[in-house]
Amino acid sequence: MLLSLESGTRSMHTYWVRLNAVFFYGLNVLLGLAVMTWLSCLQQDLGFGDYPQPVIHKIKMNDLLSLRSHGGVDRALLSFDLAADLRPAFHWNLKQLFVFVLAEYESESNKLNQVILWDKIVETEEDAQMATDNAYIKYALVDQGNELRNTTVNLYVVWDHMPVTGRLFMNRGKGSPFELPPSYR
Amino acid sequence: MDYKGQKLAELLYTYLIVIFGVIAWIFGYFKQSFKVTFQGWLAGLIFCMVLCVPDWPIYNRNPVEWLTEIPPPKPKPAKSTGEEDKAVEKDKAVEKKKTKNRKR
Numbered sequence: 001m002l003l004s005l006e007s008g009t010r011s012m013h014t015y016w017v018r019l020n021a022v023f024f025y026g027l028n029v030l031l032g033l034a035v036m037t038w039l040s041c042l043q044q045d046l047g048f049g050d051y052p053q054p055v056i057h058k059i060k061m062n063d064l065l066s067l068r069s070h071g072g073v074d075r076a077l078l079s080f081d082l083a084a085d086l087r088p089a090f091h092w093n094l095k096q097l098f099v100f101v102l103a104e105y106e107s108e109s110n111k112l113n114q115v116i117l118w119d120k121i122v123e124t125e126e127d128a129q130m131a132t133d134n135a136y137i138k139y140a141l142v143d144q145g146n147e148l149r150n151t152t153v154n155l156y157v158v159w160d161h162m163p164v165t166g167r168l169f170m171n172r173g174k175g176s177p178f179e180l181p182p183s184y185r
Numbered sequence: 186m187d188y189k190g191q192k193l194a195e196l197l198y199t200y201l202i203v204i205f206g207v208i209a210w211i212f213g214y215f216k217q218s219f220k221v222t223f224q225g226w227l228a229g230l231i232f233c234m235v236l237c238v239p240d241w242p243i244y245n246r247n248p249v250e251w252l253t254e255i256p257p258p259k260p261k262p263a264k265s266t267g268e269e270d271k272a273v274e275k276d277k278a279v280e281k282k283k284t285k286n287r288k289r
Contacts, residue, residue, distance in 0.1 A: 014186060018238045022198050026230040029206045033222055036210055092217040164219045 038166035041093040045161070045169070054128075056157045056173030057083040059101065062134050067148060068184050074148035076141040076180060079134045080118070084173070086128040086159055097122040098160040099130070101137070104175070105154065107147040115141050117155075150182040190244025198233040205229025 044051045058081055065077040086097055100119035107113055117137040122128050141148070154175035161169050186194070209225020 014191075015238055015240075018194060019234065021195070022202075022230070022233050022237055025198065026202050026226070026233070029202045030223075030226055033206050033210050033226060037213075037219060037222070040214065092213065092219055 034165035052088040061178040189247040
């Protein structure tokens with residue numbers, strides 16, 4: 001008893017050295033486990049083999065509510081139809097999906113314009129099956145200038161995979177084009 | 186903790202954390218939940234901290250053998266102490282008195 005007490009006081013610093021060693025070695029092991037987890041889902045993420053893949057059944061402009069000049073810039077408000085089944089994206093390394101509707105168009109000033117019109121965070125597999133008709137956009141389709149009239153806009157559904165561990169990556173469905181009218185309304 | 190004890194502690198946590206982690210990963214894979222894997226890993230880590238950080242008696246079974254003590258060198262011959270000085274002074278005083286008496 002006396003001996004162990006004595007050796008304890010004499011080598012006090014070795015507690016911290018060992019605690020440090022155990023903890024950081026443990027973190028390295030956790031990194032290894034994280035990499036293994038990422039690898040275990042890689043095949044599904046990349047779509048090799050016969051894994052089912054997320055499907056966008058429908059994305060379509062439904063109704064154009066307005067197209068106006070708003071303080072010098074063009075702004076369009078619209079509604080859309082959306083039907084998608086993103087359940088196949090889920091596995092044990094996926095924390096959530098960030099789903100959004102993206103409008104892409106070419107204008108005279110810019111080769112590519114991208115505007116997010118609507119978004120949703122999907123946390124569970126049940127929520128990954130989506131079907132909404134005539135949903136209004138959350139964020140207006142605002143141009144950088146006044147070049148929205150007479151433009152062809154493509155609507156896309158894009159989903160951002162947010163994993164527990166590993167890289168973030170996006171996928172998108174097929175685009176659905178629509179024409180904006182040649183005059184304000 | 187002696188040297189062999191240190192080696193043993195290191196060996197224990199190196200293997201135990203990996204074993205805990207791999208088992209936890211397999212459980213997590215079949216439950217399809219990374220939380221299970223993480224909790225298993227955490228349990229292993231805490232277990233290894235309890236097992237390998239404190240100075241348990243099993244790590245002190247091979248104490249370091251020290252050399253036998255070297256005897257200290259013999260003390261030098263003693264110098265004069267204060268007592269002696271005082272005695273000398275007393276003698277001198279006595280001698281002065283004597284000379285004074287003679288002069289008278």
